Amino acid sequence: xxxxxxxxVLLYFFAAFGTGPEQGPFSTQxxxxxxxGPRGVVLEVRQLPAGLLESIKRTRLNSRQWRRFFPVFTxxxxxxxxxxxxxxxxxxxxxxxxxxxxxxxxxxxxxxxTATFRTSELIKxxxxxxxxxxxxxxxxxxxPAREHLSTTTVEAVxxxxxxxxxxxxxxxxxxSSPMAEGNxxxxxxxxxxxxxxxxxxxxxxTGLWDGKGQRxxxxxxxxxxxxxxxxxxxxxxxxRAGGTYRLVVNSAMRDRSGNPLAETFEKEFRVVAADRESPxxxxxxxxxxxxxxxxxxxxQFDEALxxxxxxxxxxxxxxxxxxxxxxVHVGSGETVWRLAPTAPWTAGEYxxxxxxxxxxxxxxxxxxxFEANLTREMKPAAIQPFVTKTFxxxxxxxx
Amino acid sequence: MKRFILFxxxxxxxxxxxxxxxxxxxxxxxxxxxxxxxxxxxxxxxxLAFAPDGILLIGDSEDAAIYAVDLNDRTVRSQKExxxxxxxxxQIASLLGTTSESVLVHDLAVNPISQNVYLSVSRTNAxxxxxxxxxxxxxLGDAQILLKITPDxxxxxxxxxxVKYARAxxxxxxxxxxxxxWKKGIRLRVDTITDLVxxxxxxxxxGLSNEEFASTMWQVPFPFTEDISATTVEIFHGAHGRYETxxxxxxxxxYQLNHEEYLLAAxxxxxxxxxxxxxxxxxxxxxxxxxxxxxxxxxPLDMVRYQKNGKDYILISNSNLPFMVVDPDDIASYGGxxxxxxxxxxxxxxxxxxxxxxIEQMDLLNxxxxxxxxxxxxxxxNMFSYPLARF
Numbered sequence: 001x002x003x004x005x006x007x008x009v010l011l012y013f014f015a016a017f018g019t020g021p022e023q024g025p026f027s028t029q030x031x032x033x034x035x036x037g038p039r040g041v042v043l044e045v046r047q048l049p050a051g052l053l054e055s056i057k058r059t060r061l062n063s064r065q066w067r068r069f070f071p072v073f074t075x076x077x078x079x080x081x082x083x084x085x086x087x088x089x090x091x092x093x094x095x096x097x098x099x100x101x102x103x104x105x106x107x108x109x110x111x112x113x114t115a116t117f118r119t120s121e122l123i124k125x126x127x128x129x130x131x132x133x134x135x136x137x138x139x140x141x142x143x144p145a146r147e148h149l150s151t152t153t154v155e156a157v158x159x160x161x162x163x164x165x166x167x168x169x170x171x172x173x174x175x176s177s178p179m180a181e182g183n184x185x186x187x188x189x190x191x192x193x194x195x196x197x198x199x200x201x202x203x204x205x206t207g208l209w210d211g212k213g214q215r216x217x218x219x220x221x222x223x224x225x226x227x228x229x230x231x232x233x234x235x236x237x238x239x240r241a242g243g244t245y246r247l248v249v250n251s252a253m254r255d256r257s258g259n260p261l262a263e264t265f266e267k268e269f270r271v272v273a274a275d276r277e278s279p280x281x282x283x284x285x286x287x288x289x290x291x292x293x294x295x296x297x298x299x300q301f302d303e304a305l306x307x308x309x310x311x312x313x314x315x316x317x318x319x320x321x322x323x324x325x326x327x328v329h330v331g332s333g334e335t336v337w338r339l340a341p342t343a344p345w346t347a348g349e350y351x352x353x354x355x356x357x358x359x360x361x362x363x364x365x366x367x368x369x370f371e372a373n374l375t376r377e378m379k380p381a382a383i384q385p386f387v388t389k390t391f392x393x394x395x396x397x398x399x
Numbered sequence: 400m401k402r403f404i405l406f407x408x409x410x411x412x413x414x415x416x417x418x419x420x421x422x423x424x425x426x427x428x429x430x431x432x433x434x435x436x437x438x439x440x441x442x443x444x445x446x447l448a449f450a451p452d453g454i455l456l457i458g459d460s461e462d463a464a465i466y467a468v469d470l471n472d473r474t475v476r477s478q479k480e481x482x483x484x485x486x487x488x489x490q491i492a493s494l495l496g497t498t499s500e501s502v503l504v505h506d507l508a509v510n511p512i513s514q515n516v517y518l519s520v521s522r523t524n525a526x527x528x529x530x531x532x533x534x535x536x537x538x539l540g541d542a543q544i545l546l547k548i549t550p551d552x553x554x555x556x557x558x559x560x561x562v563k564y565a566r567a568x569x570x571x572x573x574x575x576x577x578x579x580x581w582k583k584g585i586r587l588r589v590d591t592i593t594d595l596v597x598x599x600x601x602x603x604x605x606g607l608s609n610e611e612f613a614s615t616m617w618q619v620p621f622p623f624t625e626d627i628s629a630t631t632v633e634i635f636h637g638a639h640g641r642y643e644t645x646x647x648x649x650x651x652x653x654y655q656l657n658h659e660e661y662l663l664a665a666x667x668x669x670x671x672x673x674x675x676x677x678x679x680x681x682x683x684x685x686x687x688x689x690x691x692x693x694x695x696x697x698x699p700l701d702m703v704r705y706q707k708n709g710k711d712y713i714l715i716s717n718s719n720l721p722f723m724v725v726d727p728d729d730i731a732s733y734g735g736x737x738x739x740x741x742x743x744x745x746x747x748x749x750x751x752x753x754x755x756x757x758i759e760q761m762d763l764l765n766x767x768x769x770x771x772x773x774x775x776x777x778x779x780x781n782m783f784s785y786p787l788a789r790f
Contacts, residue, residue: 063555072496073493074492074493074496074497074498084484084485084486084489084490085490086490086494086554088493088495089495089496089556090496103496104495104556105495105496105497108496108497108498111497111498209576210575210576211574211575211576211588212575256540257523257524257525257540258523258524258525
């Protein structure tokens with residue numbers, strides 16, 4: 001994080017090539033400088049007399065007035081009078097002893113901008129009619145190339161836990177904005193220490209995206225997850241128990257507007273022994289809400305489940321057999337499922353339908369492991385499509 | 400003494416009148432009584448239109464939602480003047496701190512009460528690659544910036560924060576991952592809403608649903624209720640020589656023909672169709688009547704109704720053809736309908752052309768002028784006002 005600002009710190013020292021005297025950082029002349037803000041480059045007017053700042057605060061300026069005396073323009077030069085160039089949109093605040101301008105949209109990499117401070121305009125606007133004798137030099141600068149237009153980030157990765165089984169089946173990566181078409185595997189890699197793990201994922205050239213282009217599904221190579229299958233025998237498993245790995249999403253990956261990510265994303269995780277057990281519904285704990293409330297129905301799983309499938313494969317039917325409408329949330333490392341209903345619960349018998357295709361993080365389904373050992377005697381248990389659990393909401397309300 | 404009192408009363412009277420005249424503009428609208436105050440998170444401002452009382456309607460294709468926003472923009476402006484801005488994209492770019500190549504205007508709507516011009520805009524480098532006459536702004540990205548231009552030419556952002564608004568969600572919109580058949584890489588979702596028009600307590604919404612016959616007309620009651628109706632629409636496309644159900648309506652207008660309510664709708668490549676409103680029933684499939692074929696290789700972009708010498712005319716702007724003027728009496732008296740591939744380039748209802756190509760956005764500005772955004776040979780986008788008398 002600090003490393004990102006270092007070039008901006010350098011910029012602060014060397015960027016200004018304005019025409020005023022004493023532009024160095026230790027000058028006491030009021031001046032406009034380029035500074036680093038949390039979301040990118042901002043402009044500051046420093047060393048203004050305290051009385052002037054007080055006067056400005058008392059006047060309660062609107063956006064148009066700010067842009068009249070402290071305008072920021074695109075380009076190397078101040079625009080001539082009566083041109084079509086408008087001062088940039090942005091927020092103006094008095095922060096400590098300085099005036100700060102945060103552009104409405106980030107300064108664009110490599111583009112030139114010019115800011116100026118028009119004391120005469122300010123004096124006309126000030127409510128208390130004070131006058132100041134100030135000469136602040138205009139500032140021209142070029143937005144540093146490291147500045148990104150984009151604010152798209154990786155919002156979440158599932159499984160969210162930083163401890164996973166060696167036979168983890170997939171990752172879901174959620175981006176804050178729709179992502180561009182292209183091969184995501186050019187930007188997403190798995191590392192063990194300094195070494196890149198070779199071909200850990202099934203490489204679908206266009207990526208496996210949801211409809212919005214914001215959720216990417218990465219599958220670990222099933223051929224390497226399944227023991228005694230060719231790739232596993234030849235190359236071994238991808239994740240080894242006891243190891244520490246990093247999933248890295250490179251910031252060069254582009255969103256649909258063509259901009260790179262705001263930053264590179266990393267998820268570090270530890271690997272423990274493989275999970276070769278199906279989820280066991282009978283071991284789940286159900287917490288019933290009270291009738292007449294909209295408190296959530298809560299299910300605690302016996303192990304972390306696949307986030308997307310947990311959202312989709314659990315449905316609740318009311319005493320009439322109708323689907324209960326509401327907001328579903330999976331949390332606590334994908335071990336807890338909650339349904340907050342749209343309408344308050346009524347007393348009666350409810351059913352929770354669990355689609356047997358629901359999976360844990362290793363792809364084990366209800367009654368069916370991801371890996372089936374074909375050499376052993378196969379007695380496939382009759383796998384029902386659904387497992388149903390009933391629970392009662394009493395007028396007093398308890399499970 | 401008496402004269403002083405009289406004079407004082409006159410002053411107070413005028414002041415009160417002036418104050419009242421100013422505040423009438425900001426009286427609450429009964430249509431907005433159920434609105435909440437907040438920050439609507441609009442994913443894409445795909446289409447802009449106006450409901451009565453200056454309430455702005457925003458069609459959001461990505462989220463398949465309609466937003467109604469009360470911006471209190473009700474001060475009546477009765478002057479009938481022209482508005483002109485040169486290099487609109489350059490001017491917007493200077494406001495947004497970028498270059499004009501990175502500014503894309505998606506839609507435009509004029510508030511008929513105040514004559515303020517609203518634009519939905521995106522800041523994107525996608526416009527630099529806009530190399531096809533068959534690409535539309537919403538294909539290139541999501542507009543998330545709302546701008547307003549006042550009659551004196553001032554451009555400002557309208558931040559949708561702490562505003563009074565309501566939202567309606569369209570049922571069964573086209574699924575977000577479905578891809579366009581021939582526009583590579585474009586998802587059909589960008590056309591969930593292609594046009595919307597308020598008419599007599601309803602908002603008519605043209606676009607694409609997830610039905611097998613995707614082209615759909617929704618009717619959303621306004622003020623919003625859950626009672627949204629959806630009708631799939633099929634038409635005969637003269638230039639293509641076949642029935643079509645997947646291409647959405649591009650622009651439409653409600654209009655009365657022979658004392659019945661219709662929607663006049665135009666499609667890509669360029670059929671003109673009439674849809675009887677009485678037959679737009681929920682869950683039903685409606686066959687429209689194709690009354691005109693105005694030429695292949697072209698998008699009809701906007702449609703307005705205006706008066707000349709006291710008579711109504713319909714004006715259509717196009718992506719690849721000039722302005723077209725249609726007399727609605729000709730539509731009403733057109734006995735036929737196009738059900739076979741047309742010979743020649745056009746067929747059906749007569750229309751006349753007017754000069755004006757590169758008209759990317761258009762809306763009525765006031766009773767005397769049409770407002771248009773027109774692409775110049777220099778590549779710049781200018782805002783012009785055309786006198787309606789010239790059409």
